[in-house]
Amino acid sequence: MRRTRHRALVRSVGGLFAEILVLLAFLSFATSQCFGGPDPSPANIFRPSSTPADEVFHIAIFVLIIAAVIFTVVFCLLAYALVKFRRRTDDDGREPAPVYGSNQVELAWTVLPILIVLVLFLATARVIHSVEDAPKPPAAVEVIAIGHQFWWEFRYPALGVVTANELHVPRSDPAHPTPTYVELHSADTDHSFWVPRLAGKTDLIPNRTNNMWIDPHEVGIYVGQCAQYCGTQHAKMLLRVYVDTNEGFRQWAQQEAQPARVSDAVSEGRRVFETTACMNCHAISGTVADGQFGPDLTHLMSRETIASGAALNTAENLRLWIRDPEAIKPGSLMPAMQLTDQDLDAVTAYLETLR
Amino acid sequence: MSSDSIAFNPAVESTRPIGDRLHDWVATVDHKKLGIMYILYALVFLVIGGIEATIMRIQLIVPHNHFVSPQVFNEMFTMHGTTMIFFVAMPIMFGFANYLLPLMIGARDMAFPRLNAWSFWLAAFGGLLLYFSFIGGNGLYGAGGAPDVGWFAYAPLTARVFSIGHSTDFWTLGLVVSGIGSIGTAANIVATVLCMRCAGMTLGKMPLLAWMNLVMAGLVLLAISPLTAAQIMLSLDRYLGAHFFDTQAGGSAVIWMHFFWIFGHPEVYVLVIPAFAFASEIIPVFSRKPIFGYPVMVAATVAIGFVSFTVWAHHMFTVGMNSYANSFFTISTMIVGVPTGIKIFNWIGTMWGGKIQFKTPMLFCIGFLFQFLIAGLTGIMLAVAPFDWQLGNSYFVVAHFHYVIVGAILFALFGAFYYWFPKMSGRMYNERLGKWHFWLFLIGFHLTFDFMHIPGLLGMPRRIYTYEPGRGWDIWNLIITVGVFFQAAGILVFVCNLLWSRIRGPVCASDPWDAWTLEWSTSSPPPEYNFAVLPVVRSRRPLWDIKHPEDPDWKYE
Numbered sequence: 001m002r003r004t005r006h007r008a009l010v011r012s013v014g015g016l017f018a019e020i021l022v023l024l025a026f027l028s029f030a031t032s033q034c035f036g037g038p039d040p041s042p043a044n045i046f047r048p049s050s051t052p053a054d055e056v057f058h059i060a061i062f063v064l065i066i067a068a069v070i071f072t073v074v075f076c077l078l079a080y081a082l083v084k085f086r087r088r089t090d091d092d093g094r095e096p097a098p099v100y101g102s103n104q105v106e107l108a109w110t111v112l113p114i115l116i117v118l119v120l121f122l123a124t125a126r127v128i129h130s131v132e133d134a135p136k137p138p139a140a141v142e143v144i145a146i147g148h149q150f151w152w153e154f155r156y157p158a159l160g161v162v163t164a165n166e167l168h169v170p171r172s173d174p175a176h177p178t179p180t181y182v183e184l185h186s187a188d189t190d191h192s193f194w195v196p197r198l199a200g201k202t203d204l205i206p207n208r209t210n211n212m213w214i215d216p217h218e219v220g221i222y223v224g225q226c227a228q229y230c231g232t233q234h235a236k237m238l239l240r241v242y243v244d245t246n247e248g249f250r251q252w253a254q255q256e257a258q259p260a261r262v263s264d265a266v267s268e269g270r271r272v273f274e275t276t277a278c279m280n281c282h283a284i285s286g287t288v289a290d291g292q293f294g295p296d297l298t299h300l301m302s303r304e305t306i307a308s309g310a311a312l313n314t315a316e317n318l319r320l321w322i323r324d325p326e327a328i329k330p331g332s333l334m335p336a337m338q339l340t341d342q343d344l345d346a347v348t349a350y351l352e353t354l355r
Numbered sequence: 356m357s358s359d360s361i362a363f364n365p366a367v368e369s370t371r372p373i374g375d376r377l378h379d380w381v382a383t384v385d386h387k388k389l390g391i392m393y394i395l396y397a398l399v400f401l402v403i404g405g406i407e408a409t410i411m412r413i414q415l416i417v418p419h420n421h422f423v424s425p426q427v428f429n430e431m432f433t434m435h436g437t438t439m440i441f442f443v444a445m446p447i448m449f450g451f452a453n454y455l456l457p458l459m460i461g462a463r464d465m466a467f468p469r470l471n472a473w474s475f476w477l478a479a480f481g482g483l484l485l486y487f488s489f490i491g492g493n494g495l496y497g498a499g500g501a502p503d504v505g506w507f508a509y510a511p512l513t514a515r516v517f518s519i520g521h522s523t524d525f526w527t528l529g530l531v532v533s534g535i536g537s538i539g540t541a542a543n544i545v546a547t548v549l550c551m552r553c554a555g556m557t558l559g560k561m562p563l564l565a566w567m568n569l570v571m572a573g574l575v576l577l578a579i580s581p582l583t584a585a586q587i588m589l590s591l592d593r594y595l596g597a598h599f600f601d602t603q604a605g606g607s608a609v610i611w612m613h614f615f616w617i618f619g620h621p622e623v624y625v626l627v628i629p630a631f632a633f634a635s636e637i638i639p640v641f642s643r644k645p646i647f648g649y650p651v652m653v654a655a656t657v658a659i660g661f662v663s664f665t666v667w668a669h670h671m672f673t674v675g676m677n678s679y680a681n682s683f684f685t686i687s688t689m690i691v692g693v694p695t696g697i698k699i700f701n702w703i704g705t706m707w708g709g710k711i712q713f714k715t716p717m718l719f720c721i722g723f724l725f726q727f728l729i730a731g732l733t734g735i736m737l738a739v740a741p742f743d744w745q746l747g748n749s750y751f752v753v754a755h756f757h758y759v760i761v762g763a764i765l766f767a768l769f770g771a772f773y774y775w776f777p778k779m780s781g782r783m784y785n786e787r788l789g790k791w792h793f794w795l796f797l798i799g800f801h802l803t804f805d806f807m808h809i810p811g812l813l814g815m816p817r818r819i820y821t822y823e824p825g826r827g828w829d830i831w832n833l834i835i836t837v838g839v840f841f842q843a844a845g846i847l848v849f850v851c852n853l854l855w856s857r858i859r860g861p862v863c864a865s866d867p868w869d870a871w872t873l874e875w876s877t878s879s880p881p882p883e884y885n886f887a888v889l890p891v892v893r894s895r896r897p898l899w900d901i902k903h904p905e906d907p908d909w910k911y912e
Contacts, residue, residue, distance in 0.1 A: 045745040067735060067736060078725065081711075082721065100649065101649065102704075117692060124682070124741065203675060205608050205609060206608055235425065331426065
């Protein structure tokens with residue numbers, strides 16, 4: 001009897017320590033991952049590179065610290081109670097003294113949490129206000145983002161640019177801020193714009209206009225993806241943001257605003273494109289193709305990926321994508337075009353010239 | 356026929372023809388039989404929902420896996436969520452409420468036994484209707500298909516243009532039917548608790564379980580109605596050309612979100628308050644002390660019930676509400692933490708100065724306390740609207756609510772299973788297997804759901820059937836999936852324990868835990884009429900008063 005009780009105690013106390021160990025291991029592992037371990041984590045919310053993400057980062061650390069303190073205190077109380085008040089092996093079998101409650105104690109553990117909540121709320125309200133109600137500076141770049149099943153359309157009305165899936169924005173110098181303000185729409189179902197290192201997510205909802213802004217501090221590529229379930233291929237509705245220098249961004253925009261290049265060498269491919277269903281969905285400016293359902297292809301080759309980031313933009317992938325989209329992205333709304341091998345090569349060659 | 360049930364007699368029971376015994380169950384209006392049917396029905400769906408979860412986890416074990424197609428994956432997470440909430444968690448809670456309430460308040464049955472049976476069968480057929488979609492989802496068009504719109508079925512994905520066939524209709528009708536059953540059960544619980552208490556049991560002397568189920572039933576009445584209304588509006592959209600949520604015709608997607616979450620958030624408390632109820636009965640008995648701060652526990656429960664109706668839009672921090680709305684829902688959500696914190700402190704206060712016995716039900720309650728603490732803290736993080744802009748719809752949220760639903764609710768439920776198993780079956784479960792179940796499930800749970808927070812912080816959204824390598828998510832997804840197998844092993848031990856103990860477990864006395872509430876004063880299992888003589892109580896712990904006539908509770912309360 002004595003032995004089994006002892007074993008039960010060892011097990012329960014051992015279990016507690018094991019739990020703490022697991023938790024510590026988890027925390028240290030998580031920290032090493034989240035704060036720049038060897039494994040790069042390009043969508044880490046704890047590596048902000050833009051003011052909205054930065055604001056969230058700071059309030060997050062504040063909340064995490066408070067949560068850690070509360071956890072430590074309550075966990076210690078619980079662990080102490082379990083160890084100290086376990087039934088001993090030499091128990092006399094008498095019932096412990098009944099205690100029905102204590103108003104003072106109850107009051108203490110009611111007021112203290114209320115104070116914590118108040119502090120947390122004030123800190124949070126400040127961040128909500130500073131991110132949501134930030135005034136738009138005159139130098140801001142304006143972009144309209146439209147969510148589609150399952151790709152992103154980006155329009156720059158002031159610059160005359162239309163592109164897809166890869167958003168280009170200028171770096172914002174804190175001295176001369178050039179933030180990018182994004183107006184969010186949806187052409188079909190709900191989507192959500194989420195590039196964790198630049199800002200929290202904001203939904204794209206049909207029949208509704210939402211707004212968000214970013215002011216990236218460093219040049220580079222930032223990845224994200226759709227964060228609101230939008231249908232079969234929600235998973236491969238990937239998103240890339242290219243942050244260029246101001247100069248680089250201007251050059252890119254100028255280039256993108258040009259109509260498509262015309263090259264006689266690929267006139268056969270262009271003929272196939274313009275005489276099949278391709279042009280019902282895709283636009284190529286300067287040609288008769290002006291479809292609106294799919295991405296604008298005027299400068300297709302200036303993008304590094306196709307199929308909303310599902311594949312790299314190489315000649316083989318492009319050909320495969322036109323031949324059988326299901327092979328890359330099952331459930332995509334682009335149909336297989338059933339072209340002959342010859343036409344397939346011709347169209348691929350034509351698209352390859354759209355720089 | 357009824358004389359068989361007066362005392363449990365396995366020999367007599369097993370000589371009756373199986374058809375007769377089945378007929379007894381199907382035609383019964385007895386709250387105990389209905390309770391057990393609710394529980395068994397939910398257990399079957401628990402296994403089905405678990406299999407769906409396992410399929411998802413196998414698919415996500417490595418990036419770019421091809422275990423299932425995106426279509427099947429989307430069906431799996433829709434069915435998993437819908438099943439676990441509506442056809443596991445709710446019926447199992449109703450089952451326990453049905454079984455325990457009349458016994459604990461000294462009544463012979465629920466207030467409306469026929470309504471009770473009707474509600475159960477509606478819930479049961481609602482579940483079958485939902486699962487029929489696997490066969491009939493696409494109607495006459497060919498092969499079947501389960502709904503793939505997610506368990507909160509955001510508009511306009513449910514509009515006919517995006518959801519072809521009948522899968523969404525099976526989802527809608529299944530929930531409407533079972534929802535009517537839930538409303539029936541809730542009305543029954545309210546009436547039973549308010550009108551059927553035995554002599555001497557004032558509201559202030561009810562067991563906490565009765566109080567908490569009363570609040571739960573009130574929440575069901577208020578929360579299921581908007582859901583049912585929304586489902587009917589959706590059906591009107593789909594079949595009669597209404598445009599409530601049809602954005603292409605000027606409807607509003609956001610209105611659906613409001614309808615859904617004004618149901619969806621109180622729903623969390625519909626599930627967690629009965630879990631609180633189990634903990635509030637089990638922890639005192641295994642600490643050998645009365646609950647600490649009974650009136651405060653009641654007040655905290657009622658407060659949670661009220662506040663839970665003011666927090667729904669914290670599920671919508673990313674839909675572009677203005678800064679005032681976001682601030683309001685931040686503070687209202689944080690306020691829930693206050694009564695919840697009070698409860699945790701009161702449970703620890705109950706253990707304080709006691710003599711804690713680490714039997715299986717108590718182990719599960721300790722697990723419940725520990726995990727509920729963490730779930731509450733991650734809940735506070737998500738209540739911070741800006742933090743939620745990053746965490747919302749990521750795997751962090753998935754980890755958080757599984758911490759609540761599995762770590763807290765399911766752990767408390769397992770505690771309740773072991774605690775009341777002797778009462779329901781008349782036999783004792785196997786303690787060794789119970790501990791195996793606890794440790795296997797605990798390890799599995801923490802492997803899966805602790806590590807599930809991390810990919811969320813690293814930018815992994817939920818509901819994706821596959822993911823890109825090179826984002827730092829791979830290792831975490833692998834660990835999460837490994838944990839699932841530990842959990843499955845734990846469940847297997849649990850089911851074996853139940854079956855084995857039901858058939859071979861040692862027959863046990865009516866009060867194996869030396870407990871204090873009325874259900875332990877009658878035989879195990881209780882006779883059909885529960886009590887030969889209706890009890891009269893003078894305190895919250897009537898059996899304590901009987902066992903300790905020299906020092907009864909009613910002198911102090």
